[in-house]
Amino acid sequence: MQETADVLVIGTGTAGFTLALACRKGGRQVAVVDDKPYGGTCGRNGCEPEKYLMQAAQVVHLTRQMSGQGITVPAAMDWPALIRSKSAFSNGVPERTERAFQQAGIKMYFGTAHFLSPETVAIGSETTVRAETIVIATGARPAPLDFPGAGLVVETSDFMEMKNLPRRVLFIGGGCLALSFGHVARAAGADVTILQRGERVLKNFDLEMAQLAAKAARARGINIVTGITAAMAEKVQGAFMTYGKGGCTEAFPSDLIVNTSGRIPDLDPVDPEAGAVARSARGVTVNEFLQSVSNPRVWAIGDACDSPYLLSTVADMEAEVAADNILTGNRRRPDYQGVPSMAQAQPPLSFVGLTEAQARQSGKKFRINRGSTDSWPSSRRIGQQGGFYKVLIEEETGKILGAHLLGQNAGETINIFALALKFGISNSELRQILWTYPTFISDVKDMIE
Amino acid sequence: MQETADVLVIGTGTAGFTLALACRKGGRQVAVVDDKPYGGTCGRNGCEPEKYLMQAAQVVHLTRQMSGQGITVPAAMDWPALIRSKSAFSNGVPERTERAFQQAGIKMYFGTAHFLSPETVAIGSETTVRAETIVIATGARPAPLDFPGAGLVVETSDFMEMKNLPRRVLFIGGGCLALSFGHVARAAGADVTILQRGERVLKNFDLEMAQLAAKAARARGINIVTGITAAMAEKVQGAFMTYGKGGCTEAFPSDLIVNTSGRIPDLDPVDPEAGAVARSARGVTVNEFLQSVSNPRVWAIGDACDSPYLLSTVADMEAEVAADNILTGNRRRPDYQGVPSMAQAQPPLSFVGLTEAQARQSGKKFRINRGSTDSWPSSRRIGQQGGFYKVLIEEETGKILGAHLLGQNAGETINIFALALKFGISNSELRQILWTYPTFISDVKDMIE
Incomplete structure (x- = not known):
């Protein structure tokens, strides 16, 4: 079935959502497509549920550190209850997203989209959409780990769905995700280890401040190990053994291994090359108006484009900028000045x-x-x-x-x-x-x- | 003993402190005097210790409202422990204040100061100070209650020192202080009633918002009664009975009555009239440079002067402005635009x-x-x-x-x-x-x- 659209948006996270609605409001015939449940990472299994867990963890940590200041019984957390209430918090995202698209008169496709040509996208095996404008808003996915036994490692989205929390949790990668989920696991009573390849955690942050944040995490019993690359993982008598330093030199036993090594643009399924869309390892290469440098019919926004931040607020801003440029010609540039960052630690x-x-x-x-x-x-x-x-x-x-x-x-x-x-x-x-x-x-x- | 000073500051709270240090830094010979322990209300028994108690109360309220969201045991508060740690927090204020004055080379007097003439102030019965500039920074005191039995009512500074918290606490006056201390008492387990003369609480706030804050307080079990003026209080078999509506019509039994009816400038002990210092019920009448309109040698800052806010940040700003004007002539005016207010409720x-x-x-x-x-x-x-x-x-x-x-x-x-x-x-x-x-x-x- 060959269909058409003025604007086809691939990805329904916050970037695609914002752009699709803006273009629809601007009078265009808009279609969206996603191979996952609608709503994207931030709302479904990214920063919103992460913050939900961290909010509870912060309160628990706070009452602990206030013990002796009139707080006689610190708050206690129950992991299964926390996950249940987190799910109630975030499970409605796909439905709400679909309803908003429907009310706006946006056509919805479900399935994997990939370029057939610079102006045509296949959705699944039976539908092709030829669009005047194609927007890549596919977001990012966890950076894959490539050591032997990497298959034993779960993603943060799995971590947030675990019915029970194992006793010893190992995080591979020492960025914001590790600090955040590490504090959550710690508040819930787990023994937490963060294994960081580089010499420091939180490498985008000021060195001195990152070291102080690591010190604060250690003061809460989180074990941070730096300068050791995970080189192998295996299951030994029910537990996981992760080895660092190029072989089996150092062993880190745990009951759960979580990948917090970062995120990369989720572009492979889209097959950008078939659409003549140039990209780097950091995403679709765009000009100052967020338009593909190699295919003027294509725009890229959010985590899928090669811009300086992987943040949902930045994705929204890029979506607004790109929508304006699509609707009225290239006039607006994204402004990345003064974008604040935070690591949700305690x-x-x-x-x-x-x-x-x-x-x-x-x-x-x-x-x-x-x-x-x-x-x-x-x-x-x-x-x-x-x-x-x-x-x-x-x-x-x-x-x-x-x-x-x-x-x-x-x-x-x-x-x-x-x-x-x-x-x-x-x-x-x-x-x-x-x-x-x-x-x-x-x-x-x-x-x- | 007759002494002299370039600048004599009456009051050592945040306003007097800031002004004294600024004038000293500007090369003046500065003296300060206070009839209470040095440091003023905010640090010793005002907003700082109030916030200390409220911080603990907010955490307790927060963990309660998060129960069922993974928080299985909300935090619990112990009043005696809270008061002990609050005291450790605020007891050092006088000593730290005196040390700062001493290090700056500021002369300190202890005792009650009152004007003898437009240029002379008596301190106690033996010392007089003649000063080129006299600054009134005596702050505010609780507005006195004038009904029969008002002597049974304690002040908020007493409330913050109570070794044990009675079961039923009645606050007379429904402003910020009542909401704040009411939530603290409630978090500690007391039954709380707020008795407000007017038809609404928080009268300086937007009406709709104040009503919503009252609703939120009621949802936490705080009993707010409006439109009833406390008319009499007595002790009946160990408990207090407060009566409202012009006699004994309505009775509010309690184990403690706290005056939260507001604050007035603490000027009577200074005898402004003897110094030809004009004042209204809202404080010393000053011109746009914070100088007394009737005695150009006198300045008034902070809660003691007739300016629009009773806030320590405003007091500090006024102190800086007045110090500049004293040192370099009248040039700076206080700027009251965009001053935010908050009621520390939950x-x-x-x-x-x-x-x-x-x-x-x-x-x-x-x-x-x-x-x-x-x-x-x-x-x-x-x-x-x-x-x-x-x-x-x-x-x-x-x-x-x-x-x-x-x-x-x-x-x-x-x-x-x-x-x-x-x-x-x-x-x-x-x-x-x-x-x-x-x-x-x-x-x-x-x-x-």
Whole structure:
């Protein structure tokens, strides 16, 4: 069956969803297709359910660290109950997504889509769609592990569905996912080990801050091992043995191994080459308007395109930009300035702008406000030890070049600095704000003097 | 003993502290005096210890509302332990304050100060200080209650020192203090009643939002009674009976009565009239530079002066402004635009800018974005019901006129709107920010569409 569409969107996650609705609103005949349940990673088995688990874990960790401050019984977590309520939270995503498409008058296809030619996409074995515009919004998938026994490793989406939590959990890869799920497993009572190939965890974050976050995780009993590459895994008498350092040198016994080694664009099933769509290992190669450099009929947004961030907020922004350009011609460019990041650990770590190393490389003249927050009332109120801040301020202008926060509420507070970066608000201007007091955000005043 | 000073500061709370250090840094010979332990209300027995108690209470309330979401055992609070750790948190304030003054080379007096003449202040019975500049920073004290039996009522500072918490606690006055301490007492297991003279609680807040906050408090078992004035209190067989409605019509039995009826400037002991310092019921009458309108040698800052807010951040700002004017002549004016307020309830309520009623009075053309947040993931993650937002957006400019938030993190999130108000950032500009996701602050996007 040969069909047509003005705009065919491959992928129904937050990027594809936002773009499809915007193009439909703009009067185009829009079709969407997905080989998985509708709704994409973030809502179904990514950041939303991850945050759901982490929210419970953070409360448990918080009541533990407040023990002795009037909290006599810390909160306790039950894994099966947590997973059940998480499922109730996220299971409705496909249905809600389909309903929104239906109400908007968007045609829905279910199945695997792959290019047949630069202007035609096959869906399954029986349908082909010829579209004026084809948008690749297929997101990312876990980076595959390639050592012997890698088949024993589960993905984070499996982890979030486990009916029971094994006693010893090993995470391979030391990025945000490992820290987040590691803290969840730890709050639920598991022994947690994070095995990180490189010398440091959280490699996109400022080095000093990442080390402090690792220290905070260790203080909660999470075992972080760096500089060791997982080289082999096997099952020995019911348990898993993972070996590091090029063979069987060092053994890490566990009852569950989880892949947290990162994510890569999920492009192979689309067969971009058949559509003359150029790509790199980081995604579809696009111009400054998010249009494929090799096939002007094709756009790529979200985790599937080669842009600087794998974040759902960035995916939404790219979707809005691409939709505008599709509807009215190439005019809008995505703006990646001042995008804040956070690692959902306990306490969370967040940053926006430049790391210290990047700032030094930039040649800009800046000073660093930095220090422990342990003596601050906001930390003492919650029994927090190991909090830290680091703010890079340009000497001449007072502009915030970068801000790095480790502490309760850091993932929220960083947005103040994101605003300051985006609108060029200097430290002296920021000091004019009379923040609500006493709050975590009121600490900003002491970070920017 | 007759002594002299360039600047004599009466009161050592955050306002007096900030001003004294700034003037000392500016080269003046500075003296300070206080009739209470150094450090003022906020640090010693005001917002800092209040927040300390409320932080623990919020965690307890949070784990209760998350029960059934993987949290199987909510956190429990022990009152005596809470008060002990609160004391450890705040008891060091006088010593730290004195040390800071000493290190700065500021002369310290201890005792009651009162004006002898427009340029002379007596300290106790033996010392007089003649000063070029005299700064009144005496803060506020609880508004006295004047019904028969008012002597049975304790102040919030006493409440925060109670070794044991009685079973039934009655708060007289339905402002921020009642909501905050009411939730603390409730978290610790007490039966709580709030008796409010007017028809509504939280009278400085938007009416609709205040009613929703009252509803949320009631959902946690706090009994809020409005439209009844406490008219008499007595002790009957070990319990307290408070009667409302002009006599003995309605009785409220309790084991403890706390005055949360508000605060008034603490000026009587200073005898402003002897110093030719004009005042109203709201504090020392000052010009736009915070200088007394009747005695140019005198300045007034913080809760003791007749300015629009009783907030420690405002006190600090006024101290900085007054210090600049004292040191370099009248040039700086305090800026009260965009000062956010919060009520530390569960969930907290916060606002900045205009209430709906004020916006209507202003004659500006605006639209209101408002609604429940119950279906939002940020609420569902923490089992929150009853969250609400209301944002007033000017039609023509997209400027934020006012923002009102009821929900977990509201006291933090409101600062985003405070920034937008202060720097005139419009809703469409604010929408460019790619907030950390998923967070409470990322909800801002959905509030400003």
